[in-house]
Amino acid sequence: MNNLYPLKFTPICKDKIWGGNKLHDLLNKEFPELPNCGESWEISGVQDDISVVSNGFLTGNSLEELIEVYMGDLVGEKVYEKFGTEFPLLVKFIDANDYLSIQVHPNDELALERHDSFGKTEMWYVVQADPGSRLISGFSRKVDKDEYLHSVENGTLEELLNDEEVKAGDVFFIPAGRVHAIGKGIVVAEIQQTSDVTYRIYDFNRVDDKGNPRELHTDLAVDAIDYSFETNYRNEYQSSDNQSVTLVACPYFTTNILTLSATVERDFTDRDTFVIYTCLDGDCTLGWEDESLTIKKGDSILVPAQITNFMLSVTTGGNAKLLEVYIK
Secondary structure, three states: OOOOEEEOOEEEEEEOOOOEEEEHHHHHOOOOOOOOOOOEEOOOOOOOOEEOOHHHHHHEEHHHHHHHHHHHHHHHHHHHHOOOOOEEEEEEEEEEEOEEEEEEEHHHHHHHHHHOOOOOOOEEEEEEOOOOOOEEEEEEEOHHHHHHHHHHHHHOOOHEEEEEOOOOEEEEEEEEOEEEEOOOOOOEEEEEEEEOOOOEEEEOEEEOOOOOHHHHHOOHHOHHHHHOOOOOOOOOOOOOOEEEEEEEEOOOOOEEEEEEEEOOOEEEOOOOOOEEEEEEEEEEEEEEEOOEEEOOOEEOOOOOOOEEEEEEOOOOOOOOEEEEEEOO
């Protein structure tokens, strides 16, 4: 059997009513058959949207097929034991040319009971934001179920939500149960559990392309929502050149930011996990054994668990910014 190598995949582009063209303009995504693009699924194990390899001798094979063959060598032994052939994370870019619906995702227990699915905990890294752009994360104060339902019935839900201005580099952790929405003029990189279960609770009275109001899931959402209040919904961090800095660490994934201006060695010998690199800016080279792969802005690369030690380097005077994602 040939050795595994860092894998690229063909992006899965999604037409959305709120999408735009920034994924092409900023991140080099191609979607000629779509009028616009709201999401680019970079690495996905979601059924009916499973990523397909686009480089090397495994080109044309799906991620699920690769896990069936390579098992723990690809994803890590502990990951394979827990998830089998289902890849546990979904990595995507989102271009919000308008507000997304206000929504919430169920946790693992509720999602399993209702949908035979994993829950959906996620995080956002703001790649770009137009001046004055805003997003919603959580409630602006402590709220109970009755008050929430009253606000939905009276059309005053927005008054209860934490709505704040954002800029490039901001990070938000969105655990299952937290009400949220990405605002107009924002591009984010999103890391999430493999799940596509979403409860839409308010959609600004918009209609679809046939003039019909989009479906809401008020009854399903009410028991999925976490009504607690946080004083700060942003994840604070201080980036440092050529150092991997943690943005989010939770049971489902760890996401770091890595700003490169030189060569950095990454050693995952003791972690038993795949690693994903998503390039947010610049470009770099990933080198392992006697081979190398160029990572460009907008690319997402899956480094198999079998490759435990490798180098990330930029050209002289160059730089790159990467998200680094793995499961502990």
